[in-house]
Structure formats: C-alpha cells, structure tokens
Amino acid sequence: MNTEMQINYPLIIEEHEGLLIREGNPNYSIPNRLEVSKFGTFAESKRAPIHRWFQYPAGFSYRAVEYILDLHNITTDHLVYDPFTGTGTTNVVCKGRKIKSIGVEAHPFVQKVAQVKTTWDLDLRSLQEFKESFLLNLNFSALSASINLETVPELVRKCFSDKNLRGLLNIREEIGKIKDENFRNLFSLALTCALRRSSSAATGWPYISPKKKIFEKDGLKCFTEQINEMVQDLSAIPEEARLVSSNIIKGDARSSPLADESLDLSFTSPPYLNNYDYADRTRLEVYFNGLASTWSEITDTIREKLIISATTQIRRGSYNEDNLISDQLGTASKRVANVLRNKILELKKLRGEKGGKKSYDLLVAGYFNDMTLALLDNYRVLKPGSCFVLILGDSAPYGVYIPVDEMLGEIGLGVGFKDYSIYKLRERGNKWRANPQRHHVLLRESILTLRK
C-alpha cells in the first residue's frame, strides 16, 4: 500500500469532553447519505449472493467493505485482515475481487459460517449431481425412529413440532455421512440456515420466543430451498476468484497468530458496547449442531472466548473493583483512563439505584481493556502507513454517555498509530425515545480510521 496515501474522510464530528477529534477533508465525495447510513447494518447483505446464506444481524453491509477497499486503494497485490470477522463479509467481498484476506473469529459456530462462505473451490458439476441425488434420497429415507427427542436441548424442541424436528434431525444424520468434507460443511450450513425459516417459534433476532407461535414450514422444503440457493450462488462465481486465498482462523483478535507488519489494511466491526450476547443469540444453531447444550457449556465454549461486550460475560466477584483499568490501557492513554474511571464510578453508583442492577461499570472497563489489546495487536500486524478501520457504535448504559469511537481513537494514538479520523454514519436510538424506561441520549454509528 502507498504509505503516503491520504485518507480523506468527509466529515469529522464535534469535540466531546475534551477528547480531540481530528479534522478531515470536507470536499471528499462519498456514496449517497442513505447508502452510507446502512453501512453498519446487515440490511443490504441479506439479499446479496453468498452474504445472504446466514442472516447474521451483527453483520455489516458488503457495500461498506467495497467502499473501504476502494477508498484505501486496495488491489490484488494486497492482503486484507478482519480481526472480528463474524460471518466473513469482509472476506467474501475480498475474495470476489481476487484480493487475499484473513479473518479471525472467536465464536466457533460463526467462524465455521465464514469458513464455508469462503470455500469456493468446489467441483461444481459433482456438487450439482451430488445435491440432486442427496435430495432425492432424502425424500425416500425413513424418519429417524432411533432419535430420542428427549436428548435434544429443550430450546430446540420448543422451536419445532416433533414431526418437523424428526425430519430435520434425519437430514442432519444423512449430512453426517457425506464423505467429502467441503460438501458436508456446505450442506450442514444449509440445514442450519433453514432452522429459523422453518421454526414454529418466533425466531427473529435477537430473541427466540418459543411461546410465540408462528406458521411452521416444512424443514425439508426449507433445506432444499437453501441448498439450491447456495449452489446457485457458487455457480455464479467467476473462475478466477475461486482459488483466491481466504484464511478464516478460529482465534482471538487480542492475540492473533499473524506475523508482524504483514497486512495492508485491517477493516472490521468489533462487538459494540451494547450488551449484545453473541453466544446467547446463536443458541438455536449452537444447540442444534451439538456445539453446546446448556448455558454453562455455552459460557465455557463461547462466551469466555469473546471480548467483553455484555453483562452476561461478567462474574462480579472475580474483579478487583479498585483497579479496573488495565495497565495497557492506562499506559496507552492516561486521559481516556481517567475519563473512564469517572464513568465507571458513576455507573457503579447508578447500579445501586436502578432496577436490574446491571454491571455496566465492569462491562465498560472490560470492553476498553479488551479493545486496547485488539488495537495493540492490529498495530503490530499492520504494515507502516496502513490503516485499521472500524465501524463502531457509541453507547449510553444507564444514560451515561460513552463516546466509544473517540476513546478508541485516543487509545489508538497511545499504542502507536500516527493519527485517526472519525466519520459519522448515522444517528441511532431514535426509535426508543418515547420509551420512558430507556435513556434519551442520541447515539451514533461511525467509522474510525487509525493510520499506522
């Protein structure tokens, strides 16, 4: 990447609480405002080939990736990284453009989704033939009488009628017998993606409500539609893109296994500081695939591996509450550490007064401690002159405003980045304004760009 390159973001937001925001070039022209406002959401990816396979509400827009790759002049000579790669939106776009990429994701099921979405070197003719015979055989195969539904986690049982669930489990059993690993993974993802479509429970994100019944769809039909769509998407991929490397690592963005100064751009959307429990939200998929079967197993195999972004990850007794800010954060930015200490004290006080007794104080400390480690690791792996670009949301737990983008920008300077800029994508939180239970702080989603 050209180390002299200037990133010209169009608009920089106001100064807040003494944390300085650097000025950008106001003349830079960008895609239209409406398009940009959707960058942090999965809305556009829902309909796009490959991206649409798994509807991950935490995912961002593939258009955002295209925009950032263009803005940073990324070509096939470069290597791109997404440290919180989720379902691989960044990697799918890169691969489509024949750009090599790496993704790191700590959630084992989500990492698998990204891996399957970026495995394109399948023999299409055999895949077509195999799919036809697999579906034909499924139509005739007996429902798995041997499966004892009592052994299936309750949440999964509550989401389907017994008949439909037996059908789905039967397909799962048949998929388990597929010899070719890539075919097996593809079919397994198709079945997993069909779960929410066919369920009799309201399985919209974020919560699954087994008590709220909706019209149940036949599992086999949903699976058939899904695998047909996936094979169709794979067939449309240009030949030259099929073998481009896309390495999706199950790992930790705070301590990635990547080599120093090896990457030309890091683009990501980390967990927001918004109490979203990624482990809980994917329970249906995780339980159905046998990755865990109880809350505590989910905690051990998933929750504990993720950066702190939800109070369900906090075990209150296990912190030294007199010293919540890590040494790394304190060293990187004394100013941010001090601002945070005050916010944490305020949140601790509010915890005693408000309902729910949420540990937002520990959540905020844990989030910034973890994000400091992610900033340090990204600084290490980027080539000099390259950028770490993050789509972020700010936060106001119990109404206490936390300017996440500004704080991470300042911490970024402290870990060595030369400068940063912030571009506001949209305002958030309007739809809750009438709710008296909610805070009334207007929030924003933004792009933070740190340059090494």
Ligand SMILES: C[S@@+](CC[C@H](N)C(=O)[O-])C[C@H]1O[C@@H](n2cnc3c(N)ncnc32)[C@H](O)[C@@H]1O
């Ligand atoms: C906002 S989502 C990213 C979504 C992604 N842009 C997409 O389009 O699918 C953040 C992701 O970070 C993952 N994550 C959380 N902690 C992590 C860690 N320590 N290392 C790597 N990934 C992590 C979560 O599991 C989640 O999938």
